[in-house]
Amino acid sequence: xxxxxxxxxxxxxxxxxxxxxxxxxxxxxxxxxxxxxxxxxxxxxxxxxxxxxxxxxxxxxxxxxxxxxxxxxxxxxxxxxxxxxxxxxxxxxxxxxxxxxxxxxxxxxxxxxxxxxxxxxxxxxxxxxxxxxxxxxxxxxxxxxxxxxxxxxxxxxxxxxxxxxxxxxxxxxxxxxxxxxxxxxxxxxxxxxxxxxxxxxxxxxxxxxxxxxxxxxxxxxxxxxxxxxxxxxxxxxxxxxxxxxxxxxxxxxxxxxxxxxxxxxxxxxxxxxxxxxxxxxxxxxxxxxxxxxxxxxxxxxxxxxxxxxxxxxxxxxxxxxxxxxxxxxxxxxxxxxxxxxxxxxxxxxxxxxxxxxxxxxxxxxxxxxxxxxxxxxxxxxxxxxxxxxxxx
Amino acid sequence: xxxxxxxxxxxxxxxxxxxxxxxxxxxxxxxxxxxxxxxxxxxxxxxxxxxxxxxxxxxxxxxxxxxxxxxxxxxxxxxxxxxxxxxxxxxxxxxxxxxxxxxxxxxxxxxxxxxxxxxxxxxxxxxxxxxxxxxxxxxxxxxxxxxxxxxxxxxxxxxxxxxxxxxxxxxxxxxxxxxxxxxxxxxxxxxxxxxxxxxxxxxxxxxxxxxxxxxxxxxxxxxxxxxxxxxxxxxxxxxxxxxxxxxxxxxxxxxxxxxxxxxxxxxxxxxxxxxxxxxxxxxxxxxxxxxxxxxx
Numbered sequence: 085x086x087x088x089x090x091x092x093x094x095x096x097x098x099x100x101x102x103x104x105x106x107x108x109x110x111x112x113x114x115x116x117x118x119x120x121x122x123x124x125x126x127x128x129x130x131x132x133x134x135x136x137x138x139x140x141x142x143x144x145x146x147x148x149x150x151x152x153x154x155x156x157x158x159x160x161x162x163x164x165x166x167x168x169x170x171x172x173x174x175x176x177x178x179x180x181x182x183x184x185x186x187x188x189x190x191x192x193x194x195x196x197x198x199x200x201x202x203x204x205x206x207x208x209x210x211x212x213x214x215x216x217x218x219x220x221x222x223x224x225x226x227x228x229x230x231x232x233x234x235x236x237x238x239x240x241x242x243x244x245x246x247x248x249x250x251x252x253x254x255x256x257x258x259x260x261x262x263x264x265x266x267x268x269x270x271x272x273x274x275x276x277x278x279x280x281x282x283x284x285x286x287x288x289x290x291x292x293x294x295x296x297x298x299x300x301x302x303x304x305x306x307x308x309x310x311x312x313x314x315x316x317x318x319x320x321x322x323x324x325x326x327x328x329x330x331x332x333x334x335x336x337x338x339x340x341x342x343x344x345x346x347x348x349x350x351x352x353x354x355x356x357x358x359x360x361x362x363x364x365x366x367x368x369x370x371x372x373x374x375x376x377x378x379x380x381x382x383x384x385x386x387x388x389x390x391x392x393x394x395x396x397x398x399x400x401x402x403x404x405x406x407x408x409x410x411x412x413x414x415x416x417x418x419x420x421x422x423x424x425x426x427x428x429x430x431x432x433x434x435x436x437x438x439x440x441x442x443x444x445x446x447x448x449x450x451x452x453x454x455x456x457x458x459x460x461x462x463x464x465x466x467x468x469x470x471x472x473x474x475x476x
Numbered sequence: 477x478x479x480x481x482x483x484x485x486x487x488x489x490x491x492x493x494x495x496x497x498x499x500x501x502x503x504x505x506x507x508x509x510x511x512x513x514x515x516x517x518x519x520x521x522x523x524x525x526x527x528x529x530x531x532x533x534x535x536x537x538x539x540x541x542x543x544x545x546x547x548x549x550x551x552x553x554x555x556x557x558x559x560x561x562x563x564x565x566x567x568x569x570x571x572x573x574x575x576x577x578x579x580x581x582x583x584x585x586x587x588x589x590x591x592x593x594x595x596x597x598x599x600x601x602x603x604x605x606x607x608x609x610x611x612x613x614x615x616x617x618x619x620x621x622x623x624x625x626x627x628x629x630x631x632x633x634x635x636x637x638x639x640x641x642x643x644x645x646x647x648x649x650x651x652x653x654x655x656x657x658x659x660x661x662x663x664x665x666x667x668x669x670x671x672x673x674x675x676x677x678x679x680x681x682x683x684x685x686x687x688x689x690x691x692x693x694x695x696x697x698x699x700x701x702x703x704x705x706x707x708x709x710x711x712x713x714x715x716x717x718x719x720x721x722x723x724x725x726x727x728x729x730x731x732x733x734x735x736x737x738x739x740x741x742x743x744x745x746x747x748x749x750x751x752x753x754x755x756x757x758x759x760x761x762x763x764x765x766x767x768x769x770x771x772x
Contacts, residue, residue: 139587141697144594272742301741305701307691308490310483310621311733312741318479331597331695338692342609342618362599362693 126169130424132414133174133192134202135213140180144357145205145403149227150175152407152444153202155388155395160415169424171415174198178209185209186216193220200224200429202410203240205403207231214240223430225414227406230276239426241433241453243410245375247276247352250459251284254350254373255292257461257473261348263323265297267316269309269336270327272301277327277352285325297321304329309336313343323348326370330354333370334363341366353462357401360464368466373459376402376445379471380460388444400444409443409455416441478615480737486621488729489628490690493683495706495721496632497549497676503716504639504652505669506571510578511552512680512706513699518585519545519681520688521696525592527602534605534689541685542678548585549677553670556581567655582700589696599693600685607689620690627686629722631679636718648672652716708748712755714765723763727751 134153137146157171178185185204192198193216201217203226204210210229217224218237226234226242235242266289270281281299289295298319300312313336316324326336326349333355340349351372360367378389378399388408392400400408417432418424437450449456461473498512519541526532526540556577564570589598608619639645648668650658659665687702688694709728713720728751732744755762 140590141595143590144596147594272740299740300736302736303741303745305704305745307694307698307701308483308487310486311480311736314479314483315737330595331693331698334597334599334693335691342607342616344609344611344616358596362597362601364601366692 126166126418126422126424128168129170129172130166130199130418131172131174131197132200132202133176133188133198135176135178135185135188135192135204135209136202137180137205138175138177140178142180142206145228146177148357148401148403149202149205149407149410151392151396152400152404152409153411155392155404156408156411156415158395159391160411165415166418169418171411178204178206180206182206182209182212186212189213189216189222189224190220193217193222198222199424199426200414202227202407202414203229205229207234210234221430222426223433225410225433227403227410232275235452235454238434238453239430241413241437243413243455244406245455245457245459247373248279248284249456250375251280251352251373252288253459253473254371254461255288257371258288258294258323258348258350259292261323263292263294263348265319265321265323266294266350267319267321267324268296268299268327269312269316269324270299270301271304271306271329271332273304274329277329280352281325281327294322302328302332306332307335309339310343313339313345317343317345321347323350325350326355327352328354330357330359333359334361334367337363337370338366353402355464356462356469357403360469363464365466367464369463371461371463371472374402374462375457375459376400376405377460377462377469377471380446382442382446384442385444385446402445405444409445409448412441412443413437478613480733482615482617482621484730484733485625485726486617486690487733488726489625490687491702491705491709491729492628492632492722492725493624493686494680494702495709495725496628496635496718497545497679497683498703498706499710499713499715499718499721500635500679501672501676502710503718504648505672506567506652506655507557507574507669507673508571508578509549509552509557509673509676510575510703511556511582512578512676513701513703514582514585515545515548515552515677515699516680516684516687516702517589517694517696517699518548518684519677520684520694521585521589521593521598523685524598524600524688527600529602531602531604534603534685537600537603537605537685538682541681543681545681545684546674546678549673549680550670552578552581552677553673557673558666558669586696586699593696595696597693597695599688603689605689618690620686624686624690627682628725631682632718632722636722639718644668644671705748708752711752711762714762717762717764720762720764727763 136150137143161170176188192201201224203224205228207229210226211233214234214236217239223239227244268281271277286296298316300315302312349370351370353374416436417429420435421428421432440449462469463472501507501509522544523537523541557574560573560577561570610617647663709724710721713724731747735743735747
């Protein structure tokens with residue numbers, strides 16, 4: 085999904101904020117010489133700042149991501165993956181505010197004891213912290229935060245694949261349902277959803293033999309979908325794609341069923357994480373491509389899911405898997421570089437990205453410091469999300 | 477076309493139900509309550525929490541929602557707005573401070589709901605009420621939509637009748653025109669303000685429950701979104717005119733529906749704000765508002 089749920093995207097990039105932070109960071113002139121660096125070896129502790137929302141509108145993403153990171157760090161330390169060196173997390177809560185995230189990022193850069201940062205999940209926060217990271221030469225690994233302007237240089241990395249890169253995995257499912265016509269209702273405020281609606285789906289249609297016969301754009305503020313759904317249903321499409329943010333999905337699914345549509349419904353990962361629960365049986369059948377499902381095949385996934393369930397007594401969400409893989413990416417980078425200075429970690433992250441690795445989300449590859457994977461197909465069956473397809 | 481009209485009527489009723497309480501307080505007591513959205517949301521949230529534990533029918537949830545809304549609204553008035561007004565240098569600065577106070581107060585129920593729900597949407601899955609869908613001549617309408625439209629119109633007209641023809645309604649309107657003179661005429665401003673806040677909160681709670689049923693689910697942030705729409709409806713209709721709010725809500729909904737069905741939908745929010753801008757520019761008192769309202 086990468087930032088789909090992040091309503092704050094619409095507020096724009098806080099350029100002024102970033103510029104102000106840049107001045108502070110430039111003055112600091114850390115130059116990537118973290119105090120934890122030890123020439124020729126690893127320090128006893130590698131301190132990492134985690135800037136993830138524990139409160140505010142995207143808290144459910146932040147909290148889940150933190151669980152994944154904590155699980156990975158616990159495992160890395162317990163297995164002595166880095167020998168006697170321990171990774172230590174310091175958690176900061178930006179509480180949905182780009183301004184707070186930028187302040188926390190500036191503090192991390194100025195405090196030489198921090199070797200790297202796990203960046204915020206919201207795109208507007210990430211867009212504020214990325215210029216600071218680049219200027220302060222602080223490696224930062226994001227998850228979610230899917231907009232442009234986040235991965236902008238050699239110190240910014242992202243452990244969530246863009247939805248547009250794996251949406252096509254649902255192609256076979258669409259083909260199997262003999263879909264010839266498609267209607268689309270999409271949230272036009274978010275670039276990722278807009279791109280899927282206006283570019284990815286029509287391109288898939290050209291390949292798979294279906295055409296988009298009607299579409300209706302809605303905005304972040306839309307709460308009643310009766311009119312756009314009515315507009316799309318009028319064309320009697322075989323399938324409808326609802327590309328909406330988290331809280332919009334249950335209402336739209338309910339109103340789609342009330343409008344009499346009982347065909348295939350495509351969604352996006354923002355419908356996951358329990359967002360369709362209030363729709364109950366009206367939500368049944370919504371199907372979407374995702375970067376992770378706990379039932380997907382693969383030893384590394386199974387190991388992650390077992391560990392997660394043992395620790396938290398619940399099934400992991402995709403955000404937790406992304407957090408887990410972020411932390412392992414970092415640990416592998418430290419090991420690869422043989423050092424824990426900021427520059428060592430930056431170089432290590434690049435090397436690991438070039439090689440790829442098996443993570444909680446399966447086989448991971450990277451393009452320009454941005455994650456890529458095949459994806460899986462998930463469906464809400466009225467009570468829970470189930471795996472309906474995987475190429476992994 | 478008929479389906480679009482029904483959709484517009486339903487959307488307008490949603491805006492109206494939400495805007496009624498806000499307009500009532502703003503047009504009479506003179507408080508623009510930015511906590512109204514939070515009261516709306518929190519009433520629905522409490523009802524949702526209760527219905528998760530006990531299976532309840534729709535009327536019971538309406539009573540709970542209205543009661544929670546009324547209590548919360550009275551608490552806001554007693555603990556925030558009245559102290560602000562008492563300490564304010566003059567009435568005008570007090571009104572300005574209340575705007576900020578309302579935003580601050582709204583953050584508390586919002587934070588509680590976000591904490592409990594994890595910012596996920598919530599609804600009334602545990603309620604015994606099930607929405608039915610009726611289809612006639614290709615037009616589909618749900619029982620909840622019909623209920624929302626009926627409630628909005630009945631309550632809207634009821635509030636107009638109350639304000640115009642009842643003794644307490646007249647007293648309330650007199651506060652909106654000239655509070656000092658109203659006091660001299662024996663109107664107990666404090667009690668009446670408190671009662672008005674209770675009614676407005678009750679309406680917000682009622683709207684919260686009905687809209688959650690209608691939409692299936694709302695999020696902790698839903699109230700803030702509706703606040704903007706209600707603001708547009710009130711400005712369009714005219715502050716202080718309940719009939720204006722009714723017209724404003726439906727005009728806004730019809731305009732949005734036309735934009736949505738005839739264009740890509742990108743311009744829907746621009747229509748809301750465009751209405752506010754146009755009205756402020758060419759008819760600042762709104763379609764039905766009084767040309768001059770003096771409250772100090």
